[in-house]
Every structure is written in C-alpha cells, then in structure tokens.
C-alpha cells in the first residue's frame with residue numbers, strides 16, 4: 001500500500017471565494033471511482049490551492065496519480081509525501097472544502113503518521129501548506145490580526161461560489177455602508193468564532209474586495225465630538241412662510 005500527498009494550484013480563472021469552477025466534476029468522479037479502487041484520503045481546496053492525500057494499493061494510486069499529474073485543471077504540483085505505508089490515515093474517501101471550518105482535525109492522523117517527513121520541510125514549504133496543515137512554525141508565519149480595525153467592502157463576492165451564501169451575505173451587508181469594526185463582527189457571534197471571521201475577512205482581502213482601516217478618532221464613541229444642538233444653525237424661515245405670516249398679520 002502507498003500514500004501520496006500533493007499540493008497544487010487551480011488553473012481556473014473563474015474563482016469564487018471558496019470554490020474554483022469545475023471542482024464539482026472532480027468531486028463527482030472521485031466519489032465514484034476512489035472507493036471502487038480502495039482509495040481513501042481527502043481532497044481539499046482553499047484560496048486557489050488543492051491539497052490531496054491518496055492512499056491505497058500502489059498500482060491504483062500510481063495509475064490515478066499519472067492522470068492527476070497530467071490534468072490541466074491544476075499546475076505547480078508539489079508531491080510532498082510519496083511513501084509505502086502499512087496503515088491508512090483516512091478511513092474513507094472524503095472531500096473537504098475548507099472555508100469556515102477548522103481543517104486541523106481532518107489532517108491530525110495523517111500529520112502524526114507522516115511526522116518525520118513533514119518536520120523536515122523548509123519554512124517556505126511549511127508556509128505553502130499552512131492553509132491546510134499546521135506544521136508549527138506559527139511564530140515565523142505572520143498571523144493576520146484585524147483586532148481594532150475597521151472593514152469596508154468595495155465589491156461583493158460571488159455568492160454562488162460560497163458554501164454559506166446567507167451567512168456571507170449578512171456579513172457583507174454590515175460592511176457595505178461605513179467602515180465596520182472587526183471586533184463587532186466577532187462579538188455578534190453571528191459569523192462563527194474569532195478564527196472563522198478572520199478567515200472570511202482574509203479571503204475578502206485576498207480577493208481585493210475589502211479595505212482595512214484604522215479607526216478614525218471621530219468614529220470612536222467620543223460624544224464630545226458630536227455636534228451639540230446649539231451648534232446647529234437655526235433654519236431660516238423661507239420667504240414664502242414670511243409672506244403668509246405677514247398676510248395673516250403675524251409678521
């Protein structure tokens with residue numbers, strides 16, 4: 001039995017925030033054929049990259065891998081595990097399109113089973129896998145924080161290509177009018193955990209549809225900055241009403 005794992009980049013131009021065009025065809029054929037060939041593993045997609053783990057009889061894996069390597073729907077393929085194994089890390093064939101779920105648990109057994117190979121990777125190699133497989137090195141990889149920042153949407157994402165259109169739409173509504181505090185998004189509990197909200201915002205930012213700003217002093221709840229009633233100039237009565245008042249003898 002053998003195990004192959006690779007990371008690649010989708011060639012689909014048309015890319016939503018979570019799903020590349022054509023993914024459903026790949027998933028359809030994999031669901032049908034892999035179990036029949038006793039192949040288990042996982043196919044994941046996130047931010048333009050696939051990660052796939054395939055495990056099963058060596059002949060079946062090599063056959064499939066030859067097709068996958070020649071498939072024009074992706075490129076820049078890096079096979080990062082190619083090993084004989086005596087046991088499987090996955091009990092079945094599955095697909096996991098990572099959007100708002102934590103991918104860690106899915107790869108946990110696989111990471112443990114291939115720890116030595118994965119530990120030997122360079123910083124750049126680990127960074128490429130970071131969206132899928134956390135190999136430590138977290139201190140070195142800059143973690144994005146939107147704490148205290150304000151967010152404004154510049155354009156809408158393609159809701160047909162998100163797996164949770166309603167949730168994304170509700171979130172986008174909040175970010176359309178004025179810069180909206182990231183902290184309030186998290187505090188509302190409407191859009192998932194802190195990490196999940198961070199991930200959504202990161203995706204928006206990488207698509208170039210969101211601006212991130214520091215709060216302006218006046219945006220902070222500093223009431224003294226607000227105009228007081230006496231500062232607001234009294235509206236001058238119009239000439240028309242002046243004429244009526246005079247007509248009624250009130251002028």
Ligand SMILES: Cc1cc2nc3c(=O)[nH]c(=O)nc-3n(C[C@H](O)[C@H](O)[C@H](O)COP(=O)(O)O)c2cc1C
Pocket residue numbers: 026029030033034043050052064067068069071073074
């Ligand atoms: C990222 C990616 C992952 C794929 N994974 C599988 C898979 O697990 N199983 C499968 O049968 N085909 C998979 N394919 C599709 C194969 O490349 C190939 O198109 C398919 O097996 C049909 O090949 P055939 O028509 O020559 O038999 C994948 C393609 C891509 C781009």
